[in-house]
Amino acid sequence: MDLNQYFNYRRLTKAELDSYQENGYLVIDTILTPRGLETMIAEAMAAWRSEKGEFDPGKSWLKNSLLPNIHHHSSLIRDYYFEGPLVDIAEQIIGPNLKGVTSQLTFKMRGNTKPFHWHQDNGYGELDPYNSVTCLTAFEETDQSNGCLWIIPGSHKQGQLHAGLTQAEKMRQVVVRDEPDESNAIPMPMKPGQSLIFNCWMLHKSDGNFSKDRDRRVLFLRYADADAIEVYNDRKPRLGRLVRGESRFPEVTAYESDL
Ligand SMILES: O=C(O)CCC(=O)C(=O)O
Numbered sequence: 001m002d003l004n005q006y007f008n009y010r011r012l013t014k015a016e017l018d019s020y021q022e023n024g025y026l027v028i029d030t031i032l033t034p035r036g037l038e039t040m041i042a043e044a045m046a047a048w049r050s051e052k053g054e055f056d057p058g059k060s061w062l063k064n065s066l067l068p069n070i071h072h073h074s075s076l077i078r079d080y081y082f083e084g085p086l087v088d089i090a091e092q093i094i095g096p097n098l099k100g101v102t103s104q105l106t107f108k109m110r111g112n113t114k115p116f117h118w119h120q121d122n123g124y125g126e127l128d129p130y131n132s133v134t135c136l137t138a139f140e141e142t143d144q145s146n147g148c149l150w151i152i153p154g155s156h157k158q159g160q161l162h163a164g165l166t167q168a169e170k171m172r173q174v175v176v177r178d179e180p181d182e183s184n185a186i187p188m189p190m191k192p193g194q195s196l197i198f199n200c201w202m203l204h205k206s207d208g209n210f211s212k213d214r215d216r217r218v219l220f221l222r223y224a225d226a227d228a229i230e231v232y233n234d235r236k237p238r239l240g241r242l243v244r245g246e247s248r249f250p251e252v253t254a255y256e257s258d259l
Contacts, residue, residue, distance in 0.1 A: 006084075008030055010088075017092060024153060024199040025153065027196055028194065031084070031086070031195060039076050043076050044070060044073075044077065044105055044139070044219065048107070055110070064107075064109070065108060065112065068102075069104065080219075086221060087223070094132070094225050097227065098223055098226055099224055099238075100241045101224045102220065106220040107216065108206060110209055110213060110214060113209060117205055118152075118203050119204070121222065126230065127200065127230060131199075132200040133222065133223050135195055135197045135220075135222065136149065136190075137219040144189070145210060146209045146214040149204055150185050150187050150207070151186060151204045152204075155184075155202060158203075180203050223243070226249075226252055
């Protein structure tokens with residue numbers, strides 16, 4: 001299949017890379033063609049409807065907001081995850097040996113007014129080396145009224161925030177215990193098809209979706225060094241799919257090897 005009908009491949013400029021290192025995030029435009037975005041949403045929503053159903057305020061965040069391993073359900077998201085423009089961008093940031101470690105839909109549907117408090121994505125099991133990249137691609141316009149992401153630019157420079165966390169908490173995804181200084185926090189409104197990428201230590205959160213008639217649907221992908229290990233899981237290799245280069249761990253293989 002010719003992926004160029006769905007994706008626009010590009011490389012980050014030196015100025016963009018410098019800005020990423022300094023501020024910890026970047027907004028990437030137009031890496032999806034209109035057809036790519038439309039097809040991706042159609043495939044994602046078919047999976048969402050069959051697995052999830054309607055938003056239910058009585059259900060947990062996991063039930064209402066998260067569809068893990070979306071690349072198992074959508075062939076275009078699988079291509080985007082393993083062969084799309086974000087792979088080139090992640091390679092520029094992380095290096096030549098790269099694995100995909102998370103693919104999920106992270107939705108905050110209309111009526112879901114629950115906030116998601118400040119946290120770092122390296123709280124989803126601490127990975128070493130500390131250069132993994134979260135990539136959020138918006139399916140629609142997101143802003144403060146429908147629960148867009150907020151970030152604190154430069155907060156990645158504080159490193160891993162462990163204060164007050166128990167050993168068990170360090171092993172799973174938890175919000176940070178000490179409320180961060182929010183004076184420099186900024187909302188990150190996004191346009192359909194735009195991607196927000198950020199460093200594994202970036203502090204980010206979202207408020208509730210208080211709009212009456214607008215969902216906030218985001219595709220969440222994460223890339224890490226192909227040799228990244230889980231610090232609080234006996235330094236075992238983080239499992240994931242090899243997308244570039246090689247891994248010293250034989251269990252980290254490319255997706256094709258399953259076929
Ligand atoms: O869905 C959201 O609003 C926040 C999700 C998020 O930040 C995460 O899963 O790390």
